[in-house]
Amino acid sequence: MWSSVLDLPDPVMALFRYFSLALSMTSLSLSAATDSSRCRCLYGQDCWPNDVAFSTFSQKLSQPLIRPTPIAATCYSNSSSSSCLDATTNFHNSTWRTDQPGASQNINFETYIRRNGTVEGCYLNVTLGDPCKQGSVPPIGVDARNSQDVQAAVRFVKEHNLKLVVKNTGHDYLGRSSGRGSFMVWTHHLKNKSYNETFVPLGGPSNATFSAITIGAGTLWAEAYEFVNEQGRVLVGGIAVGGSVGAAGGWVMGGGHSVLSPKYGLGVDNVLEFQVVLADGSLVTANAYQHSDLFWALRGGGGGTYGIVTAATYKTHPSFGVGQASFQANFTSPEVAEKVMTATISATLNFTNAGWGGYLYIFPGFIAGIWVAPNASQAETETAFTPFASYLYNITGGQGGAVYNQTDSFYQWFYDMFVLGGDSQVGGNTYIASRLLSREIAEHNPAQAAKALLSIPGSIGLNVIGGGAVNRVDPSLTGLNPSWRHSLAEVYVTEGWEDGSNATVIQQAADRLKKNTDILENVSTDSGSYLNEGSLFERDFKKSYFGSHYSGLKAIKEKYDPTSVFIVASGVSSEEWNKDLDCLLD
Missing domain, CATH: 3.30.43.10 (Uridine Diphospho-n-acetylenolpyruvylglucosamine Reductase, domain 2)
Structure with a gap:
């Protein structure tokens, strides 16, 4: 040494x-x-x-x-x-x-x-x-x-x-x-993985069994997917190019969305147990039967806030094939753009109710994306998606439509799409801001949301990872912002700048982001933001990231970390600290 x-x-x-x-x-x-x-x-x-x-x-x-x-x-x-x-x-x-x-x-x-x-x-x-x-x-x-x-x-x-x-x-x-x-x-090298067909959470009754995977905090989603696929099972997890997001850390503690969430729920709805090192250096197990308040907070209350998670246990699901519809539509006029966007927002309600998830991207002049149907054949996918694809084709004068394919397993779909075929998402200077799109506006006023989104300069992303199973969970069961339980999708915008830019240029990027965040706020009023894909410049981070659960989360934070060993940007109790999070405010 x-x-x-x-x-x-x-x-x-x-x-x-x-x-x-x-x-x-x-x-x-x-x-x-x-x-x-x-x-x-x-x-x-x-x-x-x-x-x-x-x-x-x-x-x-x-x-x-x-x-x-x-x-x-x-x-x-x-x-x-x-x-x-x-x-x-x-x-x-x-x-x-x-x-x-x-x-x-x-x-x-x-x-x-x-x-x-x-x-x-x-x-x-x-x-x-x-x-x-x-x-x-x-x-x-x-x-x-x-x-x-x-x-x-x-x-x-x-x-x-x-x-x-x-x-x-x-x-x-x-x-x-x-x-x-x-x-x-x-924690990157905490990579232990184990599978248990009859897992019982510590302290739980013997009949509370799950087919579960336990993974160390350093396990990447690509590694977790491969391992659980070898067991003939599927895991609800993060989707990113390369699969390099951590599978048992900040992803799940911020909520953890997935293209599978409309079918099987969010990460916080699938995790069964955490191993956590607390501020006093002790190692505890948090689940529904012991340290249940900590377990509640860790499921949506933010990473790096209550302790250091060293391992997490998730329930798994039987393996299934994946149907995919890939689509694109050109905006031949502002009027067509609004009609296409209105139809797209309306479609999120029906697709997520059926368990579909999707990743959509709106660019100046066109929209493109994929919809994923778990446990669906190509024929079933085509039957479900063709009415929407036909609408795109007709409204754009033949400049919109879809293609379909089917993959035998979720792991193979993920590997083909995000390991072999994905473009780089990293290595640049990026700020991001997001808002959750509510069921209410998609059902009652999609045209208003479409018009607001199209007013944002540049491109925006629409992760359709809510609705369905996500909305069927009682908001009180986890520390996650309750806004998630009546949301269909996450809308996000980004800003970037070149290496070597001065502080003025960076501040200008932040100002543009804040302006566009205000537009997002008006798309789905009184909604929340996804903590893991959120802005450092929220006007009220407590409302945006935690909603009505903030006071309960803070009480748990004070119980398990009374001297604030764990303080992170936009985390619970961070409002008491300066910008650099190294000194308490007067």
């Missing part, structure tokens, strides 16, 4: 020396005295643990401490090195990024905007002329391989009053898996 920075292997030592220089200015700005009763201790401050403390701590771990750096850093020290070539080649590869402790999937969360407007980061394009700096990448952390590693890390963080960041894959539009000057617990 490395007892100090002086014991690092030569290549790592060289990089560490490089970053010592890059971090020196940052360290100076952090070294001001802080009130330890109100502020967290950050890297570079006098309170930061010394080498002896880290050496003693590392002896309690199964792995050496990690010292994350931005993935482009290697290109600044040696642009012709194999490690630089590796970073350049895989920069937009989401699965590769999950293996880098210093990488976020959206690179704006690797940077840091100082109060004077300076943007600190490390860009792959070295010709920009910006120095490579640590930005918001935590400088040190734990590579957790078991629950004991996580427990030791939490106790060390609490002992030294450090700012804690929990990171798995780095898929996070709120930047909760990064933090300037913080200490990281990296």
Whole structure:
């Protein structure tokens, strides 16, 4: 093990020396005295643990401490090195990024905007002329391989009053898996998987059995799907290019939507049990029979807030084939655009009631997307979708229609669509905002929603992952925002900017996002937002992300984490902290 920075292997030592220089200015700005009763201790401050403390701590771990750096850093020290070539080649590869402790999937969360407007980061394009700096990448952390590693890390963080960041894959539009000057617990290598046909939640009655899969927090959805497919079963999970979203972390704790949700519910409706390390370092099991209040909060109350989940257990479903309808329609005029969008929004009600999910994209001039029918043959899919496809064809004068295909298993459908055939979604600077589209407006006033959505400049996404089974769950059963239980779909917008942009350009992107969020708010008034695909600039994050459940979630947060070891952006109790989440507000 490395007892100090002086014991690092030569290549790592060289990089560490490089970053010592890059971090020196940052360290100076952090070294001001802080009130330890109100502020967290950050890297570079006098309170930061010394080498002896880290050496003693590392002896309690199964792995050496990690010292994350931005993935482009290697290109600044040696642009012709194999490690630089590796970073350049895989920069937009989401699965590769999950293996880098210093990488976020959206690179704006690797940077840091100082109060004077300076943007600190490390860009792959070295010709920009910006120095490579640590930005918001935590400088040190734990590579957790078991629950004991996580427990030791939490106790060390609490002992030294450090700012804690929990990171798995780095898929996070709120930047909760990064933090300037913080200490990281990296759960990416917690990958144990097991299947039990007669799983009984701990403390539950012997007749409460489920066909279930238990997976470590570091398991990716692609890995979970493959494993459960080998058992002849299906799992409700996240859908993303490469399947690199974590299967037992922030996805489920934020609600966890899926193209299968209209048929089988959300992630929070399928999870049976969590293993959780609490703020005092203890490991507990939370389910419907013990720590049931914590179990309630973890199902929709947000990740990184109540403890660190090390494993989750989900119920599974029998394997089935998948029918898919892929469609596109051109908007030949504004009037046609409104008619097509109105029909599309109306269709969400019938399709989700039948268990269909979909991913739709509205661009200037046309709409395209896929609808997925679980357990449906190609003939059944065509029969169900043809009336809508015929309408598109007729209303657009022959410039709209659909094609159909059928896949023998859900795993094969996912693999073909999102592993083999997907485009990159990562490696750029992205802000996102979302709203839930209600059943009421789809049923009674779809034209109003269509007109509002079409008024948004650029493109928008429509994830049809509500309705059906999602709406049939009692809102009080989970900590999830109750708005989900009367919603059909999630509508979202994004903004981006080029690497090297200054703070003014980034703020302009944020302002555009806020303006478009206001339009989304009027599409389906008094609705919520999907926490995992939400904005940092909500006017009232408590209402948008948690709704009427916020007070109950906060009470549970205070019970299990009374000293706020776990604080994340737009999370429960974060309103009590400053923008950087390192000091309590006065």
